[in-house]
Amino acid sequence: MISFIETKKETQAELKKIQKQKRAFKTICPKCPAWKLFNKEPDPVYTYHHLTPRAKRKILSKTDTFLWVTGAKRLSKKNKPYYNRNNTTFCTLTLPFKQIHEDTEIKAVALNQFLIEVKAKYKVKYYLWKAEKTKAGSLHFHILFDRFIHWEFINTTWNKNINKLGYVDRYQEKFSKMSWSEYWRYYDQTKYKNDKRSNLQVWNAYQKGVKTNWKCPNSTDIHRLKEVKSLTRYVGKYLGSADTNVSAEMSKKIQTDKINGKIWGLSTALSSIKNMGAEMIGELQREFSYICEKFSDKIKNFDFSSVVLVTLDELIENHCFSLSYLYINNIKKPPE
Numbered sequence: 001m002i003s004f005i006e007t008k009k010e011t012q013a014e015l016k017k018i019q020k021q022k023r024a025f026k027t028i029c030p031k032c033p034a035w036k037l038f039n040k041e042p043d044p045v046y047t048y049h050h051l052t053p054r055a056k057r058k059i060l061s062k063t064d065t066f067l068w069v070t071g072a073k074r075l076s077k078k079n080k081p082y083y084n085r086n087n088t089t090f091c092t093l094t095l096p097f098k099q100i101h102e103d104t105e106i107k108a109v110a111l112n113q114f115l116i117e118v119k120a121k122y123k124v125k126y127y128l129w130k131a132e133k134t135k136a137g138s139l140h141f142h143i144l145f146d147r148f149i150h151w152e153f154i155n156t157t158w159n160k161n162i163n164k165l166g167y168v169d170r171y172q173e174k175f176s177k178m179s180w181s182e183y184w185r186y187y188d189q190t191k192y193k194n195d196k197r198s199n200l201q202v203w204n205a206y207q208k209g210v211k212t213n214w215k216c217p218n219s220t221d222i223h224r225l226k227e228v229k230s231l232t233r234y235v236g237k238y239l240g241s242a243d244t245n246v247s248a249e250m251s252k253k254i255q256t257d258k259i260n261g262k263i264w265g266l267s268t269a270l271s272s273i274k275n276m277g278a279e280m281i282g283e284l285q286r287e288f289s290y291i292c293e294k295f296s297d298k299i300k301n302f303d304f305s306s307v308v309l310v311t312l313d314e315l316i317e318n319h320c321f322s323l324s325y326l327y328i329n330n331i332k333k334p335p336e
Contacts, residue, residue, distance in 0.1 A: 051130075051263050051264070059130065059236075060236050060239070062270060062271075063128065063235055063236055065273050066126055066128055066144060066146070066270060067088075067231060067235075069146075069273065070088060070126060087146065087147075087148075088144065088145065088146065088148075088225060088231075089144075089147060089148055089149045089154075090142070090143070090144050090145075090222070090235060090238075091142075091143055091145075091149075091151075091154055091221060091222050091223065092141070092220065092238075093111070093114070093140060093141045093143065093154075093158050093219065093220055094138070094140040094219050094220070094221070095140065095219065096159075096170075096171040096217035096218075097168075097171045097174070098138060099137060099138040102260055103259055104260050105165070106139055107131070107261060109164050110158070110161040110162045110164065111129070111141060111161075113164075114157055114158055115127070115129075115143075117157050117161075118153075118154075118157065123147070124145050124146060124147050124149075124267070125267065126266075126267050126269055126270045127143060127144060127266065127270070128143070128144045128265075128266045128270065129141055129142065129143040129144070129265055129266070130142050130238070131262070131263050133259060142238040142239055144239065151220065151222045154222070155216070155218070159215075159216060159219060162219070168215060168217060172213065175209060175214045176213065176214045180203075183206050184206075187202055205218070284322050284323065287320040287321075287323045288323065290320065291310060291320060291323065294318065295308055295310050298310060312324060312328070315327065
């Protein structure tokens with residue numbers, strides 16, 4: 001009986017303590033910082049973030065690796081840089097209508113399926129993509145592929161996938177009601193200052209829209225790389241920079257706003273290639289100088305780097321054991 005009474009007293013004391021805490025909680029003003037101790041906000045479902053400096057460096061590093069494994073650079077007969085279009089395709093994917101879905105939904109429904117279809121059709125092994133946002137807040141993607149991909153396939157496939165979210169239908173509904181004068185007025189008011197299209201080209205775009213019933217918007221752009229002096233710099237401005245002061249699209253007032261989810265990604269094959277780095281001093285310097293002198297005909301020069309194309313067997317045969325050890329410990333899987 002005594003133990004029962006003691007237990008009851010303890011229970012009543014505990015209840016009084018809880019009621020006292022509740023009364024104290026009610027007296028706290030919601031604007032007071034202490035309010036957050038009792039009323040914690042739930043964690044956000046999505047994580048918004050910018051591209052960090054470390055990520056920028058990694059993207060540029062992977063871009064250099066991409067250009068190396070694809071052999072993008074060639075020399076013409078006049079000894080001028082020339083980029084073979086069969087090795088690379090650099091494109092931009094945009095939305096033909098104002099964005100109304102979450103970034104993660106667009107990437108999951110449209111971008112992911114687009115990459116799957118491109119890889120299946122053209123046997124793409126290496127690719128790298130980066131997401132950005134325009135000043136209006138619409139998401140768009142820059143993608144670098146290791147194959148030549150026809151622009152018509154890119155445009156058709158991308159429009160098909162973004163129309164799963166209804167963007168092509170909304171585009172059609174908006175422009176199908178416009179006459180030529182209304183279309184020209186809309187273009188004249190919303191065009192970018194650096195748009196060099198002539199009046200005839202705008203008229204042809206309107207005629208094409210009428211002919212296709214506005215179901216084939218020009219939501220993709222293929223970058224011409226043949227006359228680019230430095231492919232690494234050109235691609236790096238799109239993929240590695242999030243600052244409008246140095247962006248290649250500065251004239252279009254592009255800015256990287258906070259993006260929902262992943263900002264960039266790459267293929268598994270490109271991610272598996274590990275960069276090797278070591279300070280060339282002592283025995284490494286001696287062996288490397290010897291290899292460069294003996295295999296001078298196998299040196300391949302790129303924009304910002306040079307590569308000596310020698311095998312592990314050749315290093316061992318020439319008693320370059322320090323380089324061999326460095327190669328074995330840093331390269332998991334040599335690029336094919």
